[in-house]
Amino acid sequence: MTVPRIDLVDDYSVPRHIVGLWQLSGGHQTSATSAEAALRAMEAYFEAGYDTFDCADIYTGVEDLLGQFRDRLGSRAARLQVHTKYVPDRGALAQLDRSAVEAAIDRSLRRLQCERLDLVQFAWWDYETPGYVDVVGWLGEIRETGKIRHIGTxxxxxxxxxxxxxxxxxxxAHQVQYSILDRRPTHGLTAFLDETESAMVCYGSLAGGLLSDRWLDVPEPDGPLANRSLTKYRLIVEEIGGWHALQNLLRVLREIADGHHSEVAHIASAWVLDQPRVAAAIIGMRNAKHLTGARQAFSVALTKGDKRRILDWQESHPGPAGDTFGLERDPEGPHSAIMWTDLNSEPSKPAQ
Ligand SMILES: NC(=O)c1ccc[n+]([C@@H]2O[C@H](COP(=O)([O-])OP(=O)(O)OC[C@H]3O[C@@H](n4cnc5c(N)ncnc54)[C@H](OP(=O)(O)O)[C@@H]3O)[C@@H](O)[C@H]2O)c1
Structure with a gap:
């Protein structure tokens, strides 16, 4: 089965699974992937039809790694699509001007060894600091110069x-967390995207891997987890009622997977791709171990009965309230406590 694609706009399509590279950033994992192993894994995904990679200026070392990857691909790089993020440091928001924005875009271009960024997804840590509307205007002007192909948030x-x-x-495109556990996009974003005829690309669809067979019937971990992604989604598990609730869900998903001769992770991503206004799920990659069989995820068509069972579980575990990223913006809450918000001004570390 080929990797299915979807048009974000008329002249730009992406695979329904985008390869996420936060997992390769410096400091993300306790057991690091070497740069050479990462490059080999990226090539394996690319050659299997996953031609779109998601990174960010704050994923330490990852834009540089993708630049090396582009170089390694030679003429094949013409098929590579890179989605990066422009995430100005929290401490720099008040001083931003157009030249600072353009300098950050130029830095991404240099690191990625390319002349145009396919998609720049813009983030803003603090709504109390004005300026995000201006930045979008400047990004629009920079796009006119040819350095950016598409803009998102x-x-x-x-x-x-x-x-x-x-x-x-x-x-x-608007990149947000969306999973069976976290349905905050249904609290307003989906309706907004209906009105504006725009799309979501979603992260957290596998909750860092917690929504997979790997964690079924596993006792609650009592120490630090192996990577930042698991740490982040472990907090979302708390929002749905804790480890016991996760295990109940994993059992439901396992039974659904049995009906499709499939895997829990494939059911979890199929559910996200089935939601209105979702263009693609960004699935994090640490190595190529999940590539074998990954395309089977696209052959899962959830039945009415499957969806009903998932909804029954969701109705008794409503999950995070409020709008997208609201919890993460609460300065007193546990979600913001684990976030690093000034990574651009830290000394650069190589990708792991
Ligand atoms: N905009 C934002 O604020 C934001 C935030 C987070 C992430 N992201 C983006 O979204 C991407 C996704 O990251 P995420 O943190 O949300 O993680 P995720 O995609 O929910 O989970 C990724 C993890 O799931 C496991 N996995 C992947 N495929 C699997 C399969 N077929 N079967 C079983 N397990 C599988 C792997 O863990 P193991 O390798 O341990 O098996 C992998 O590291 C990131 O790389 C990044 O590009 C963006």
Whole structure:
């Protein structure tokens, strides 16, 4: 089966699974992937039809690694699509001007060894600091110079997306957390995207791997977890009622997977891809071990009965309340406590 694609706009399509590279950033994992192993894994995904990779200026070392990957691909690099993020440091938001924004875009271009960024997803740590609407305007102007192909956002709520929609900069995709556990996009974003005819690309669809057979019937971990992604989604598990609730869900998903001769992770990503306005799931990659069989995920068509069983579980475990990334913005909450918000000004470390 080939990897299915979807048009974000008329002249730009992406695979329904985008390869996520946060997992390769410096400091993400306790057991690091070497740069050479990462490059080999990226090539294996690329040659299997996963031609779109997601990174960010704050994923330490990852833009550079993708630049090396582009170099290694030679003429094949023409098929490579890179989605990066522009995530200005929290401490720098108040001083941003157009030249600072353009300097950050130029830095991404240099690291990625390319002349144009396929998608720049813009993030803003603090709504109390004004300026995000101006930045979108500047990104629109920089796009006119040819350095950016498409613009999107990540982790904005509907109120701010609405403000940004008042200036005429087309946005092709909004990157947000969306999974069976976390349905905050249904609290307003989906309706907004219906109105603006735009799409979501989603992270956290496997909750860092917690929504997979690997964690079924596993006792609750009592120490630090192996990577930052698991640490992040472990907090989402708390929002749905804790480890016991996760285990109940994994058992339901295992039974559904049995009906499709499939895997729990494939059911979890199929559920996300089935939601309105979802263009793609960004699935994190540490190595190529999940590549074998990964395309089977696209052959899962959830039945009405499967969806009913998942909804029954969700109705008794409503999960995080509020809009997208609201919990993560609460300065007193555990979600913001694990976030690193000034990574651009830290000394650069190689990708792991
Ligand atoms: N905009 C944002 O704020 C934001 C936040 C987080 C992530 N992201 C993006 O989204 C990407 C996804 O990351 P995520 O943290 O949300 O993680 P995720 O995609 O929910 O989970 C990724 C993990 O799931 C496991 N996995 C992958 N395929 C599997 C399969 N077929 N079967 C079983 N397990 C499988 C792997 O863990 P093991 O290797 O341990 O098996 C992998 O590291 C990131 O790389 C990044 O690009 C963006």
């Amino acid at each position: 990540t982790n904005f709520d509907v109120e701010r997306l609405d403000q940004m929609a008042t200036i005429a900069v087309p946005m092709v």
